[in-house]
Amino acid sequence: MSLEALLVVSAVLFGVGVYGALSQQSFVMIMMGIELMLNGAMLAAGAFWAYTAAGQPKAQMLVVVLFTVMAVEAAIGFALVINIYRVRKADITEKLKKLKG
Amino acid sequence: MNAPLLADVLFWLFAAGSVLSAWRVFRADSMMRAAYWLFASFVGVAGIFLLLGAEFLGFILILMMAGEMTIMVVFMVMFMMNPAGLNPMTMVHQHRTSIAVGVLAFLGLAALALFADFPAAPVADTSRATAELGTELLGGSMLVFQTAGVTLLSTMIGAIALASVRGRYGDAEAGSTEPQIAPEGVGRGSHAMPAAKEEPEMDEHHGHLGHG
Numbered sequence: 001m002s003l004e005a006l007l008v009v010s011a012v013l014f015g016v017g018v019y020g021a022l023s024q025q026s027f028v029m030i031m032m033g034i035e036l037m038l039n040g041a042m043l044a045a046g047a048f049w050a051y052t053a054a055g056q057p058k059a060q061m062l063v064v065v066l067f068t069v070m071a072v073e074a075a076i077g078f079a080l081v082i083n084i085y086r087v088r089k090a091d092i093t094e095k096l097k098k099l100k101g
Numbered sequence: 102m103n104a105p106l107l108a109d110v111l112f113w114l115f116a117a118g119s120v121l122s123a124w125r126v127f128r129a130d131s132m133m134r135a136a137y138w139l140f141a142s143f144v145g146v147a148g149i150f151l152l153l154g155a156e157f158l159g160f161i162l163i164l165m166m167a168g169e170m171t172i173m174v175v176f177m178v179m180f181m182m183n184p185a186g187l188n189p190m191t192m193v194h195q196h197r198t199s200i201a202v203g204v205l206a207f208l209g210l211a212a213l214a215l216f217a218d219f220p221a222a223p224v225a226d227t228s229r230a231t232a233e234l235g236t237e238l239l240g241g242s243m244l245v246f247q248t249a250g251v252t253l254l255s256t257m258i259g260a261i262a263l264a265s266v267r268g269r270y271g272d273a274e275a276g277s278t279e280p281q282i283a284p285e286g287v288g289r290g291s292h293a294m295p296a297a298k299e300e301p302e303m304d305e306h307h308g309h310l311g312h313g
Contacts, residue, residue, distance in 0.1 A: 008214050009120065009149075011207050012120050012123075012211075014206055015207030015210070016126075017203075018199075018202055018203045020199075023194065024193060028176060028177065029127070032127075032136070033127075035139065036126065039119075039123070042146065046146075046153055047153070048219075051222070051224075054223070054225075055223075055225055057234045057236070057237035060230070060234045061237060061242045061246075063158050064245075067165060067249075070165075071256070072252060074173075075260045078260065086266070091180055092192065
């Protein structure tokens with residue numbers, strides 16, 4: 001276990017998340033891709049806390065902030081999916097072509 | 102087996118499990134299973150946190166994700182087609198581009214991880230990380246902590262406002278429905294709206310007709 005190995009694992013998670021967020025059609029699957037990206041970011045922040053910050057608790061605060069970001073993303077994402085489903089009966093991005101105008 | 106070797110083996114197990122389940126998220130036939138695979142990926146990262154000595158973060162991550170993934174599964178069953186995964190499911194667009202961008206993102210970040218020069222200041226083995234984080238949360242970084250709390254509160258209010266059926270001035274979707282071509286569609290959602298409020302909407306419909 002080393003900083004490099006941790007960062008490479010987090011890079012893999014981020015890459016898979018990017019792939020998912022770009023390729024999926026369903027709104028909730030796109031949210032899953034975004035959460036995977038945040039997962040990789042959290043792992044990287046934890047790794048930096050453990051290997052480069054001499055154990056300062058302030059570095060762990062960054063992970064706490066990322067938790068908050070993830071909770072906000074999930075809550076607003078679910079609310080938007082409910083709203084779009086109710087208004088447009090859409091559950092995949094292809095049904096929202098009207099946005100193009 | 103000595104402790105560092107055991108930690109290494111556990112780390113690679115958690116890392117491989119996390120990456121594999123991340124990949125399975127987008128290969129599962131059922132979105133419900135995809136949500137559980139995502140949870141497995143988070144558990145792997147939480148395990149790595151425990152190995153690093155950040156026990157609080159690891160357990161909070163598991164608790165938070167258990168709740169969130171449960172909500173997500175309920176969501177899948179409510180809204181999405183094919184929740185049971187009886188049929189094969191591939192719902193992707195711009196697939197090749199996405200793969201290319203994902204690989205590029207990985208390569209860029211991995212190159213950064215391998216070739217950048219980071220300061221080496223590891224955590225001491227005697228670190229009391231959880232106690233120190235608690236003191237930090239309610240001491241030096243209290244403003245950050247409180248701001249996170251207020252942000253979450255406003256998020257909750259915003260989410261309720263977005264998701265509720267009825268807004269303060271009528272149906273929540275009144276402003277966001279597509280304009281109807283046929284004049285019959287004008288009466289949408291009028292039961293909760295005073296008549297005067299509907300006039301601009303009617304103008305908009307006529308304008309639309311004129312364009313068509």
